[in-house]
Amino acid sequence: MNARLRWRKLVSGFMLAMTGVCALIAVSVLFFILGYLVYNGGTSINWDFFTKLPTPVGESGGGMANAIVGTAKLLSLAVLIGVPIGFFGAIYLAEFSGSTMAFIVRYAADLLNGVPSIVIGIFAYTLLVLPFKHFSTFAGGFALGLMMIPITLRSTEEFLRSVPRSLREGSMALGASKWTTIMRVIVPAAYRGILTAVLLALARVAGETAPLLFTAFSNRFWSHGWNEPIASLPVMIFTYAIAPYEDWHHQAWAAGLVLLGLILMVNIVARVILSRGVSVPRS
Amino acid sequence: MATSSINVPSASPVEGSRSFLSKLKNGDEIARLVTFLFAASVVFITIILVFELWTGSALPRHKFGLQFFVTRVWDPIAEEFGALPFIYGTLVTSLVSLFIAVPLGIGAAIFLAELAPQKISDTLQFFIDLLAAVPSVIYGLLGVFIVIPLMRNWVQPFLKSTLGFLPIFSGPAYGVGFLTAGIVMAIMVIPYIISVSREVLLAVPRDQREAALALGSTHWESTWKVVVPFARTGIMGSIFLALARALGETMAVTMVIGNTPTISSSLFSPGYSIAAVIANEFTEATGDLYLQALIELGLVLFLLTFILNGVARLLILATARRGGGTAHA
Amino acid sequence: MKRFSVLAVLAAALAGVVLAQGSLLINGAGATFPYPIYSKWFDEFHKANGSQINYQSVGSGAGIKQVTEGTVDFGASDGPMNDEQLKAYRTKNGVGILHFPMVLGAAVPTYNVPGLSAPLNFTPDALAGIFLGRISKWNDPAIANANKGVNLPANDIVVIHRSDGSGTTYIWTDYLSKVSVDWKDKVSKGTSVNWPVGLGGKGNEGVTGLIKQTPNAIGYVELIYAAQNKIPFGAVKNSAGAFVKADLASVSEAAASASKTMPDDFRVSITNAPGKNAYPISSFTWLLIPEKFKDTAKRDTLKSFVKWAITDGQSFAETLSYAKLPKEVVDKELQALNKVQ
DSSP states (O other), X not given: OHHHHHHHHHHHHHHHHHHHHHHHHHHHHHHHHHHHHHHHHHTTOOHHHHHOOBOSTTOOOBOOHHHHHHHHHHHHHHHHHHHHHXXXXXXXXXXXXXXXXXXXXXXXXXXXXXXXXXXXXHHHIIIIITTTTSOOHHHHHHHHHHHXXXXXXXXXXXXXXXXXXXXXXXXXXXXXXXXHHIIIIIHHHHHHHHHHHHHHHHHHHHTOOHHHHTTTOOOSSOOOSSSSOOOOHHHHHHHHHTSSOHHHHHHHHHHHHHHHHHHHHHHHHHHHHHHHSSSOOOO | OOOGGGOTTSOOGGGTTSOHHHHHTSHHHHHHHHHHHHHHHHHHHHHHHHHHHHHTTHHXXXXXXXXXXXXXXXXXXXXXXXOHHHHHHHHHHHHHHHHXXXXXXXXXXXXXXXXXXXXXXXXXXXXXHHHHHSOHHHHHHHIIIIIHHHIIIIIHHHHHHHHTTXXXXXXXXXXXXXXXXXXXXXXXXXXXXXXXXXXXXXTSOHHHHHHHHHTTOOHHHHIIIIIHHHTHHHHHHHHHHHHHHHHHXXXXXXXXXXXXXXXXXXXXXXXXXXXXXXXHHGGGOOSHHHHHHHHHHHHHHHHHHHHHHHHHHHHHHHHHHHHTSOOOO | OHHHHXXXXXXXXXXXXXXXXXXXXXXXXXXXXXXXXXXXXXXXXXXXXXXXXXXXXXXXXXXXXXXXXXXXXXXXXXXXXXXXXXXXXXXXXXXXXXXXXXXXXXXXXXXEOTTOSSOOXXXXXXXXXXXXXXXXXXXXXHHHTTSTTOOOOOOBOEEEEESSOOHHHHHXXXXXXXXOHHHHHHTOOSSSOOOSSOEEESHHHXXXXXXXXXXXXXXXXXXXXXXXXXOOBOEEEOTTSOEEOOOHHHHHHHHHHHHHTOOTXXXXXXXXXXXXXXXXXXXXXXXXXXXXXXXXXXXXXXXXXXXXXXXXXXXXXXXXXXXXXXXXXXXXXXXXXXXXX
16 A cells, blocks of 8 residues: 555646646746747847848848838837737726627637738738738738737727726716716727727737738838738748848848837736736736 | 716706717816827727728638638639648647647646645746747747757657657758647647636635545545645636637747648648648738738638637636635535 | 817828829839849949839739739739730730740759868759659759769758749749640649649749858859859750750850740740750840830830840840840830831
8 A cells, every 4th residue: 555655746747847847838938938039139230220221132141121111110100000909999898788699700810810910911911901902011011910809809898897896886976977987988998908909909919920022012112001911020021031141040030039129018017017917807 | 997986067957958069178088088088099990900801802802601610722823722621630730739739738827726836836837928929939949940850850750659659740840830730739738728727717716625635545645636626617618718719829830830731631641721821821812812812811810819719718707607606505 | 179170281291292203213123133234234224213123022823913903003923924925915905915035044953061162063863853852962963964073961851942932943844844744734834833842932032042152052043143242053964965064155045046036926935945055044134115105104114125225235144144135126125116016
């Protein structure tokens, strides 16, 4: 009996240690990725990278200034398109709608969330590139914005719902209209969660490449307005990584570091904001 | 939910004949309308998306019908298009990735849910959430410069020398191929398996665990034989979720899979996936049939992820309901 | 609430800053084959007069597609548009599209075979056999017989081809179709073919990258990609029986006879051309320019670019290993430019 018990305990200790190893592997991958990017990209990040345009093929030097600005423009557009729809749609779901409409909207949002980004790219191409006959920043921003909608919608709805009834009813009891209640009481109470949702959605689309391939295309020069093709960090990384030029590889690493750094920072900020908030549930 | 019972000032049935315009003067009605429009736009967009995919793939659907799914040939010149190599590639790489990610992911989730103290569990989960945020193209970057040479110079020759008699490890070691794509994908889906599995494991009621321990089981036995089975459906859900995510992966896959529409029993062989072929060939598909065949592939991918996501959600929901149940015998 | 007004102001400011219209931007897309010289040209042209011509090297197939859809202002391809594609363009846009040869280049067989003492010679049969998958080892007699004295390893050949629609593929398969009946039957020519074997790389860039990283690989890329990346490329047996390596002289010779009989639409194939030292896998590469432009500023800028590129711009070609256009062709083109309205 004793031997068998000892064996079982041994197995138990071993298996649990293995689970620890699994967790360690999973987490260390992250640091490995970061480490590699810092190592390879850190040396290639210089002032040129941030300020210069790409040079002709085969010539060294140049940078990704236009791609950095391009990513910023695309993300701004994505936020302008995706956040209002997600935010106000969530208000409708949480405050106004009946259960059938709510079900339909939530279902549609979940469906949209599951659409692979390449298919979103196809959609944006047929909708905004073909009819207008040019690739554009707008089409790219639209594709990214679409991807932000489901996350923003569902998370915002959850945070709005989690605001205690008492606040709602207290405000109504004081004679405030529903809209005033929403905008002045409920939303401010849930703003941390909502902000987090937006930031997480932003971080999610910041790294998307596939939808941009057929919408924003790319641009060697500065892009003006919203109707021209535009360079972006993810597309540049893709283009440079598969090419044979060493110089381009260095730039791809640098761009990868900048992009990942941006995304991780947004993620960390979002989660810190969330953790400071008290009674809102994690979704 | 909706506090319509408190919304006193609005029209009562007697005043139902009040005109729409005067209702509009009530700010809340405008608010309702405006937010309704935003919410409805989500539905609208989704409907148009599905519609575009359906109508945009009309030509090949009529020309090839169901044959599309079993044809191996992808020949733009002869205008013969078959989805089989891409479906095969997508499934094989996803399965390879799950083969690696599921044991690792569930193991890590068990550690986080059962063993680690709260603080460590939360911190590690934080890092794993960050891992989930790394974009596909960065994985592709690492895949090209690190994984491919590693595969070509170390892993594949090693596998060949030890397990080379197996058909799945036969053939030349290119570095790119199904196995490489599967490995890169595994890293990408582990975070999803870990976060969802951890949550469902944490939701298992304490009494299950404690009952097992009270009956004399070791820690591992109570976990593996009682807690995990209890959360089984939810864990399955996490796997389906991870699979759905893996299927749609584009950039990392196209950078390491070899981009050749081949069906081969060897994991070392280069291949192609649905998302990768769309990314590579969409902007250059001359001829309507070619372009629409790619859109049909997009439709197939959409349907696959749609079904998987649906199943995943049902499974996770089922576990949540179970977890909320009180002590059974 | 305050947060939203802040966001709104920021959005407006951003919009204002970037809405300021800059100078004219012309968009083009297509062949990766001439990308090194095109990017140099567009850069020089921009430095000279500020015009921005944004060229994306996405492959000839995409170039033809996008210019037909009208999503770019001009296209570029090393495989001329066939009659069907020309018809499709006309149906879609109501006018025709013109081909303008810009420079001469060569598709070379590049390889990564460890331990070689000399560049390899390839016969047409060897190349066809390799790409058909019939010749699978480097020391196969078909290759060895043309390379007496070279120590070829018994390794498996890794074939690398294009995964995207490519004019370089068109040139390569056009040549193989001419020299191998088997190839013509089984695969035939085109920008995107049903490859019997091999891995796919995206663009000339991707293929070069793959060859560089994969031992025992062989692929086909434009000369400058092999040269700039210092990977060895082989000589090919031409129709006169000599093993010729691609260089300025041999490519120019390949174009010599065709230039005298250049058709009005400039669509001509010069693979397997006659000539003692002609390189058999040479080709013109074309800009695809619509016959009619709505935007006159774009039209004029593009026309002056073409004019500059085929005359003064040719001086940049040779440093990048592209051969200059023959004089007769240039003269004919300058006249043809008037057709662009």
